[in-house]
Amino acid sequence: xxxxxxxxxxxxxxxxxxxxxxxxxxxxxxxxxxxxxxxxxxxxxxxxxxxxxxxxxxxxxxxxxxxxxxxxxxxxxxxxxxxxxxxxxxxxxxxxxxxxxxxxxxxxxxxxxxxxxxxxxxxxxxxxxxxxxxxxxxxxxxxxxxxxxxxxxxxxxxxxxxxxxxxxxxxxxxxxxxxxxxxxxxxxxxxxxxxxxxxxxxxxxxxxxxxxxxxxxxxxxxxxxxxxxxxxxxxxxxxxxxxxxxxxxxxxxxxxxxxxxxxxxxxxxxxxxxxxxxxxxxxxxxxxxxxxx
Amino acid sequence: xxxxxxxxxxxxxxxxxxxxxxxxxxxxxxxxxxxxxxxxxxxxxxxxxxxxxxxxxxxxxxxxxxxxxxxxxxxxxxxxxxxxxxxxxxxxxxxxxxxxxxxxxxxxxxxxxxxxxxxxxxxxxxxxxxxxxxxxxxxxxxxxxxxxxxxxxxxxxxxxxxxxxxxxxxxxxxxxxxxxxxxxxxxxxxxxxxxxxxxxxxxxxxxxxxxxxxxxxxxxxxxxxxxxxxxxxxxxxxxxxxxxxxxxxxxxxxxxxxxxxxxxxxxxxxxxxxxxxxxxxxxxxxxxxxxxxxxxxxxxxxxxxxxxxxxxxxxxxxxxxxxxxxxxxxxxxxxxxxxxxxxxxxxxxxxxxxxxxxxxxxxxxxxxxxxxxxxxxxxxxxxxxxxxxxxxxxxxxxxxxxxxxxxxxxxxxxxxxxxxxxxxxxxxxxxxxx
Numbered sequence: 083x084x085x086x087x088x089x090x091x092x093x094x095x096x097x098x099x100x101x102x103x104x105x106x107x108x109x110x111x112x113x114x115x116x117x118x119x120x121x122x123x124x125x126x127x128x129x130x131x132x133x134x135x136x137x138x139x140x141x142x143x144x145x146x147x148x149x150x151x152x153x154x155x156x157x158x159x160x161x162x163x164x165x166x167x168x169x170x171x172x173x174x175x176x177x178x179x180x181x182x183x184x185x186x187x188x189x190x191x192x193x194x195x196x197x198x199x200x201x202x203x204x205x206x207x208x209x210x211x212x213x214x215x216x217x218x219x220x221x222x223x224x225x226x227x228x229x230x231x232x233x234x235x236x237x238x239x240x241x242x243x244x245x246x247x248x249x250x251x252x253x254x255x256x257x258x259x260x261x262x263x264x265x266x267x268x269x270x271x272x273x274x275x276x277x278x279x280x281x282x283x284x285x286x287x288x289x290x291x292x293x294x295x296x297x298x299x300x301x302x303x304x305x306x307x308x309x310x311x312x313x314x315x316x317x318x319x320x321x322x323x324x325x326x327x328x329x330x331x332x333x334x335x336x337x338x339x340x341x342x343x344x345x346x347x348x349x350x351x352x353x354x355x356x357x358x359x360x361x362x363x364x365x366x367x368x369x370x371x372x373x374x375x
Numbered sequence: 376x377x378x379x380x381x382x383x384x385x386x387x388x389x390x391x392x393x394x395x396x397x398x399x400x401x402x403x404x405x406x407x408x409x410x411x412x413x414x415x416x417x418x419x420x421x422x423x424x425x426x427x428x429x430x431x432x433x434x435x436x437x438x439x440x441x442x443x444x445x446x447x448x449x450x451x452x453x454x455x456x457x458x459x460x461x462x463x464x465x466x467x468x469x470x471x472x473x474x475x476x477x478x479x480x481x482x483x484x485x486x487x488x489x490x491x492x493x494x495x496x497x498x499x500x501x502x503x504x505x506x507x508x509x510x511x512x513x514x515x516x517x518x519x520x521x522x523x524x525x526x527x528x529x530x531x532x533x534x535x536x537x538x539x540x541x542x543x544x545x546x547x548x549x550x551x552x553x554x555x556x557x558x559x560x561x562x563x564x565x566x567x568x569x570x571x572x573x574x575x576x577x578x579x580x581x582x583x584x585x586x587x588x589x590x591x592x593x594x595x596x597x598x599x600x601x602x603x604x605x606x607x608x609x610x611x612x613x614x615x616x617x618x619x620x621x622x623x624x625x626x627x628x629x630x631x632x633x634x635x636x637x638x639x640x641x642x643x644x645x646x647x648x649x650x651x652x653x654x655x656x657x658x659x660x661x662x663x664x665x666x667x668x669x670x671x672x673x674x675x676x677x678x679x680x681x682x683x684x685x686x687x688x689x690x691x692x693x694x695x696x697x698x699x700x701x702x703x704x705x706x707x708x709x710x711x712x713x714x715x716x717x718x719x720x721x722x723x724x725x726x727x728x729x730x731x732x733x734x735x736x737x738x739x740x741x742x743x744x745x746x747x748x749x750x751x752x753x754x755x756x757x758x759x760x761x762x763x764x765x766x767x768x769x770x771x772x773x774x775x776x777x778x779x780x781x782x783x784x785x786x787x788x789x790x791x792x793x794x795x796x797x798x799x800x801x802x803x804x805x806x807x808x809x
Contacts, residue, residue, distance in 0.1 A: 176736045176738060177737050311741065312738055312739050314739075316741045316752060317741075360755075364771060365752070366750065367623050368380075368610060368614075368623075368775070369620030369621050369625075370622060370750075370772070
């Protein structure tokens with residue numbers, strides 16, 4: 083867990099750099115709320131304390147990075163409580179949740195406080211109500227930002243999702259420490275790249291895959307959310323199906339959905355499909371025949 | 376061609392005793408010889424209380440084909456014939472003998488007369504030889520596969536992949552010529568065209584010595600395999616040596632192989648020369664609380680206590696004593712249990728190393744899946760066993776588990792995976808029997 087926290091730090095720093103003290107407050111308050119909720123829930127459920135396993139810190143950080151910088155703090159706190167109390171602890175605690183807690187909480191917040199969750203801040207200023215790159219692309223077919231700004235993160239968006247650069251530093255660290263393998267992030271983003279390129283706005287093969295990769299929550303989701311052990315399949319084969327499914331759904335939501343972004347919903351749906359995938363990808367024993375049925 | 380099995384773990388080697396010549400331990404004052412020292416039917420005692428027995432005399436035998444006779448390892452008087460505590464923790468019919476220290480050979484002992492394969496197989500059975508690598512499968516059965524199976528490769532296991540254990544290594548160093556002699560005998564007698572001796576590459580000395588000995592015989596090749604646990608597991612070794620995979624429920628002979636431990640083949644050579652059955656065994660005595668770790672040639676039936684005493688006793692009181700290696704060994708309930716034919720090590724640990732860590736929740740990281748050389752899903756098996764869902768275990772091929780312990784070793788949550796899977800296997804086997 084400590085490795086994941088360390089891997090998230092570059093994104094935290096980038097978020098605070100671009101969105102200022104407000105972003106720092108969101109990160110701090112959300113993480114604290116997650117840890118406190120975990121403590122109170124374990125106490126209330128009369129179970130042994132688990133806050134030292136740091137999983138609540140990870141959930142808090144991940145949720146914060148998935149919130150707009152201008153989010154009212156009480157909504158951030160509500161999100162942390164939903165993540166830890168409802169999605170994690172009521173299903174049995176660490177290892178038992180059927181969807182990623184931070185992701186599930188984000189989805190509930192998006193539905194419950196739609197406008198607050200889609201109110202954006204211009205980076206390095208205090209100006210508000212800017213549309214995100216994906217929003218502009220969706221509404222007006224406009225590519226308003228340079229690849230360079232998209233990569234560095236000088237764009238409106240959630241605190242941790244904008245800087246692809248910072249996320250990649252974390253990704254490299256996770257790979258180095260062998261916490262995750264490359265499969266899910268690469269296959270997930272690869273599938274989105276392929277599909278957004280093929281199904282372009284002016285016919286086949288006219289899309290801009292790079293723009294799609296660099297904007298929105300794709301890279302953050304692919305590296306930190308989709309790779310959650312608990313809610314992703316346990317075999318290599320299952321992992322591949324899962325990652326491609328995430329990419330397929332994300333592309334469908336982005337290209338044909340009513341909202342500009344679809345990463346959260348895509349990962350959540352594939353989380354739910356994970357037990358099913360696991361059931362149909364039971365490996366054959368060493369030396370065994372391909373199983374029937 | 377190189378075949379490397381998937382999975383496994385880089386278990387530490389800790390071959391502390393590898394450079395120490397085998398010490399010979401004298402005859403203990405008392406031995407306890409169980410009637411089961413092999414896979415297969417238990418023997419019935421052929422002696423009774425008060426009988427005088429000599430070294431090499433048969434004291435237990437069985438009519439069953441898959442079985443192996445038990446011999447007295449000492450000369451002395453039978454003091455008890457009753458169920459006694461066995462290494463597995465169960466009570467097993469055993470013969471206790473109070474030794475007289477004379478170690479006289481029984482008059483039945485003569486070098487066997489061999490005129491062909493049938494005599495050879497009978498001699499192997501009479502010798503009481505069981506697979507010395509650990510499982511203890513009667514060797515005369517291994518060497519006599521069904522007629523329709525063509526065996527083209529004899530594989531000799533010198534991998535010794537378990538941490539600490541060096542008893543096979545010492546055999547390769549101290550008796551390399553005996554090993555090669557045994558290999559040639561088996562090849563000649565069974566008409567097998569080639570032999571592959573597989574050794575982990577962390578034992579260069581052994582590879583060198585055996586290669587020199589085998590040089591003159593082009594049927595025999597010595598191969599170095601990566602030191603990755605469980606390289607010495609039968610299925611993994613066959614795969615590394617030949618690229619053939621033994622299907623679940625099948626035997627090595629189904630893929631044209633017979634696997635014997637280095638100690639087993641060298642014993643065959645010595646038995647054909649002097650006719651003395653399997654009454655001694657070299658074992659590694661090691662672990663952090665053993666005062667003088669070493670390899671010891673012990674009389675079968677010697678109690679663990681006597682052997683530890685021979686090694687200077689304990690530095691501090693042992694927290695856990697294992698028979699076998701730290702990956703697959705069985706924790707012992709009492710130091711009164713005795714060494715049997717296929718014991719290859721006894722290890723004693725302090726609380727720090729011996730304590731089973733407490734479990735954390737499974738986070739489904741899949742490290743056990745990556746580690747399992749049999750391609751199973753240890754986390755699912757564990758979940759089903761803990762939930763008493765024994766009827767679903769077969770869907771996850773529970774019986775294919777070789778109990779190597781790689782999953783427990785790899786688990787970051789320290790879950791007792793292989794332990795629970797063994798429970799599950801036992802439950803499934805009992806259901807099948809019923």
